[in-house]
Amino acid sequence: MRVAVAATASFGADVLERLAAEAEIAYLLTRPDAPAGRGRKLTAPPAKETATALGIPVLQPERPELPSDAVDAVVVCAYGLLIPDALLARALWLNVHPSLLPRWRGAAPVERAILAGDEETGVTIHETVKELDAGPIAAQERFPIVQEDDAGAIFRRAAEAAAGLLVSVVPAPSFVPQPAAGVTYAQKIVPTDRQLDLSDPVDSWRRVRALSPHIGAWTMLHNRRVTVWRARLEDGAFVPEEVQPEGKRRMTYEEFLRGLR
Numbered sequence: 001m002r003v004a005v006a007a008t009a010s011f012g013a014d015v016l017e018r019l020a021a022e023a024e025i026a027y028l029l030t031r032p033d034a035p036a037g038r039g040r041k042l043t044a045p046p047a048k049e050t051a052t053a054l055g056i057p058v059l060q061p062e063r064p065e066l067p068s069d070a071v072d073a074v075v076v077c078a079y080g081l082l083i084p085d086a087l088l089a090r091a092l093w094l095n096v097h098p099s100l101l102p103r104w105r106g107a108a109p110v111e112r113a114i115l116a117g118d119e120e121t122g123v124t125i126h127e128t129v130k131e132l133d134a135g136p137i138a139a140q141e142r143f144p145i146v147q148e149d150d151a152g153a154i155f156r157r158a159a160e161a162a163a164g165l166l167v168s169v170v171p172a173p174s175f176v177p178q179p180a181a182g183v184t185y186a187q188k189i190v191p192t193d194r195q196l197d198l199s200d201p202v203d204s205w206r207r208v209r210a211l212s213p214h215i216g217a218w219t220m221l222h223n224r225r226v227t228v229w230r231a232r233l234e235d236g237a238f239v240p241e242e243v244q245p246e247g248k249r250r251m252t253y254e255e256f257l258r259g260l261r
Contacts, residue, residue: 001170002026004074006064007047010214011155012078015096017050018163019075023170026071027057029064031080047078066090073170076128077162083128092173093128094166098158100140101126102178104186105133110154111193112186113145114210115203120144123158125165127175136175139165150209150230194218196228201238205231216244222260 005016006029016028028051036043044052051058059067064083066074076083077096087093099109101124106112113121122142127135141161145154194211196204196219204219208231211217216227221240229250230242240253251259 001167002071003166003170004029004066004069004071005047005051006030006074006076006079006081006083008045008080009078010046011098011159012096013046013050014156014159015075015077015162016047016056017054018159019166020054020056022163022167025051025054025056026069027059027067029059029061029066029074029079032060032062073173075166085130088128088130094138094169094173095126095128095133095135096158096162096166097124097126097133098122098155098162099186100124100142101133101137102181102183104184106186107188109186110151110158111189111210111215112184114149114151114154115193115206117202117206118145121154121158123161123165125162125169126178127173134178136177138169138173138175141165150212152213189215196238198238201233201236204238205233221256226256 001023003023004026007013007016008031028047030045030047033042033044048058064081064087066087073092073094075094075096083093097109099113100122104112120142122140124137125139126137129135143157194217196207196217198204198219207217208228212229216229218225218227225246227244228240229244231238231240242250243253243256244250245256
């Protein structure tokens with residue numbers, strides 16, 4: 001099995017690394033390096049860093065392109081660019097989506113599943129089509145969302161499952177149309193999604209888990225703006241466990257309280 005991978009973000013990098021242990025990766029198609037951080041230093045996408053460490057050739061066009069190098073499939077995972085119809089017609093494109101499609105099509109399926117209180121999620125391998133995450137399904141794997149899970153845990157579980165599914169799908173793909181019922185959309189996380197409403201302990205607990213460890217939810221604690229990275233529910237109350245005061249390092253909530261004295 002010889003495949004190409006189109007990926008940019010950390011989830012795509014994880015799938016790339018796991019798939020590289022099972023198949024030959026012809027090349028990585030990823031987005032160009034971009035300024036990041038306070039210093040706006042030019043930074044490579046996570047998928048590029050993974051590919052470079054594995055010795056996989058990297059292509060970084062401004063717009064998606066395919067070389068003449070033939071592959072069995074192009075695996076798309078957290079790539080971030082629209083694949084034009086002309087390229088879709090040139091190869092088999094398989095999208096890795098971390099939800100049980102048709103539930104949670106769109107940009108933030110893991111985060112929205114946790115925020116909604118879903119008890120299970122999973123990963124779907126489907127054919128890439130013009131309509132967002134609407135292609136026919138080749139394979140799915142389900143797993144529960146447990147109380148300890150944050151988004152990072154779900155992404156890791158989805159990446160592991162995806163690599164296993166792709167090994168089975170790519171040699172002999174077979175597709176089933178997505179059902180028309182049950183379609184929901186996972187809108188992109190925006191700044192207002194990050195603010196905790198401490199009057200709603202359950203929503204705050206879910207929000208911390210949904211936005212950790214990659215985005216972060218914030219609130220005001222003791223008159224200080226604080227990002228909350230871990231929390232728990234205790235007798236129905238929201239209890240911070242790991243926080244990061246603005247401009248400071250991450251610390252336990254107990255350390256934060258000691259610093260106020």
